[in-house]
Amino acid sequence: MTLDFFTDIAFLAGAIAFVWGLRLLSSPDTARRGNIIAGLGMGIAILAAMFQPMGTVPNNYLWIVGGMVVGGIAGWISARKVQMTAMPQMVSIFNGLGGACAVVLASAELYYFYDGQTALSMGELLILYLALLIGAVAFTGSMLAFAKLQGLVNDRKVTLPYHNILNLIMLAVLLGLTVYALMQGKAFGFNMAMLILALGLIYGFSFVAPIGGADMPVVISLLNSFSGLSAASAGFAYDSRIMIVGGILVGASGTILTILMCEAMNRSLLNVLIGGFGSSGKAGPAGAAGDQVAKEVSLTDAAIQLFYSNSVVIVPGYGLAVAQAQMVVKELDALLEANGVNVKYGIHPVAGRMPGHMNVLLAEADIPYDKLLDLDAANEALAQADIAVVVGANDVVNPAAETDPSSPIYGMPVLQVWKAKNVIVLKRSMNPGYAGIQNPLFFMDNTRMLFGDAKDTLNKLVQEIKNM
Amino acid sequence: METIMSFFEENLEMIYLLAFTILLGFEVISKVPTVLHTPLMSGANAISGVVIIGAILLMRRAAPDDYLTLTLGFIGIVLGMVNVAGGFAVTDRMLEMFKKKKKNA
Structure with a gap:
């Protein structure tokens, strides 16, 4: 029995x-165990990589352990300290770092190749370039996604005129250069490889730049799948089966989430990537709003309505996350439940800025997940409900998606809050939401x-309800 | 064409692995309830930190005076480890919240 066998x-x-x-992560009751098992798997794999026989090599264990301690502590502390409302940003950063790691590996291997220390076939070279480029896009793309989510940059201020055309040109140049590099072999040189890397990094920024707001969940899922694919490519280069398996699984899960998010908006991935709703044909349904007046309700009346209802469906949106209002929602929920009101939540798949964003927020406030209804179940509940309370959501409750073929969001599945007997919309002002689309819901009779x-x-x- | 064929032949085992893992991945993950979208994404994200294995292998081969490689490897290990440790920890924190008490009404 050799060490080889054990590793x-x-x-x-x-x-x-x-x-x-x-x-196990795909089912609520077992998810936590699933995460721990995957984590243990990672621990075992890291140990195996450290002791896997490689002939006589210097090992440099001190450096390795040092790096793991630094990274482990940094990662663990930030994971413990981050606020639940900042979760999309955190996930983006971690994701970007994985991509950056693949970039570092590919750069090192390319350096050895161009320096003449190693010989690579064209296929092996292709794999290194894939790891380099996909990792680079995942890295800078995630960093920009982080900056956008954190509110450091404005969605609309980072785009250039003809941005989509520029992006296409850049992508074409990148792919062209890469093919040229493969054909040139060693003559291409390390400096040119770094030029490709630089272009890839710029492309990552540029590719995420025009995408923002409600499209964020799509781009985050997509970047997630990229970081997986870059890890898998690096796995090919290092002949490491576990890297391939891990990377591909992540690629698959990211792809599935991307598809789910696109379906939830009834848009193709291409449509999300080039031109968000804001820019294309927003003028469509303008006529509807002009002469109509939305009716306000006083706090007291709203409180009375809620207090005497039998069933309430709360529909949260990004506004809930911005206002950090999840704890108060829970308080309202508990108060109403204590008075015999049945409270549920209608969750749209793309509400918020990452897949499942609302679920995480409400879970933080201790709201049991069986009260959170997904699209179909929520629409059933809404048809029976006395009151629908919309908290900071807009496009996902827009009836124009069902009734107005000229609306940019026509065809997107929405939460039919208007089917409830009464609708109360909590909103900062009458400004239209991210998509800039007028919402006829606000002018409906109920x-x-x-x-x-x-x-x-x-x-x-x-407070009002407590005083009753 | 010849290069493609020889690459295919040389890496046949890895290509099998690739193909089956893609199918397996889609099969295993395909039906995720909305509740778990974020934890699944963040847990998967932690798994993509498996790229740290490559950084460890790179580092183990580096000559003790090859500071370029040592530095790159070190950076790679730190980046990968932040992704791994942070990713699993943050996912666990989220799932811990999901676990808490069922409906009490």
Whole structure:
């Protein structure tokens, strides 16, 4: 029995743990165990990589352990400290770092090749360039996504005129240069390889730049799948099966989420990537709004309506996250439930800025997940509900998606809040949402508006109900 | 064409692995409820930190006086480890919240 045997078994165990862990992660009752199993698999794989026999090599264990301690502590602390409302940003950063790691590996290997220390076939060279480019796009793309989510840059201020055409040209140049590099072999030179890297990094920024707001969940899922694919390519280069398995699984899960997000908006991926809704044909349904007046409701009336209803469906949107109002929502929920009101939540798949954003926020406020209804279940509940309370959501409750073929969001599945007997919309002002689309919901007969900051308004509602 | 064929032949085992893992991945993950979209994404993200294995292998081969490689490897290990440790920890934190008490009404 050699050490080889044990490390190979360990890698196999790690790969199985990844698959098994992801399987468990897809069901609410087992998800936590799934994450722990995948984490253990990673631990085993890292140990195996450290002791896998490689002939006589210097090992440099001190450097390796040092790096792991630094990275481990940094990662663990930021994971513990981050606020739940900042979760999309955190996930973006971690994702970007994985991509950056693949870039570092590919750069090192390319350096050895052009320096004459190693010989590579064209296929092996192609794999290194794939790891380099996909990793670069995942890295800078995620960093820009982070900056956007954190509010450091404005969605609209980072685009250039003809941005999509520029992006296409850049992509074509990148691919052309890469093909040229493959044909040139060693003559291409390391400096040119770094030029490709630089272009790839710029492309990552540029590719995410025009995408923002409600399209964020799509781009985050897509970047997630990229970081997986870059890890898998690096795995090919290092002949490491576990890297291939891990990377491809991530690529698959990112792809599935991307598809789900696109379906939830009834748009193709291409449509999301070039030209968000804001820029294309927003003038469509303008006529509807002009002469109509939205009806307001007083806090007291809203409180009375809620108090005497039998069933309430709350529909949260990004505005809830911005106002950090999840705890007050829970308070309102508890108060109403104590008075015999049945409270549920209608969650649209693309509400918020990452897949499942609303679920995480409401879970933080201790709201049990069985009260959170997905699109179909929520629409059933809404048809029976006395009151629908819309908190900081707009496009996902827009009836124009069903009724107005000229609307840019026509065809997108929405939460049919208007089917409830009454609708109360909590909103900061009458400004249209991210997409810049007028929402006829606000002018419907059974809709009442409650203007103000969501958290503030909810707090006052809670007070009113307490005083009854 | 010849290069493609020889690459295919040389890496046949890896290509099999690639093909089956793609199918397996889609099969395992295809039906995720909305509740778990974020944890799944962040858990998968942690798994993509598996790229750290490559950084460890790179580092182990580096000559003790090859500071370029040592530095690159070190950076790679730090980046990968932040992704791994942070990713699993943050996912666990999220799932811990999901676990808490069922409906009490």
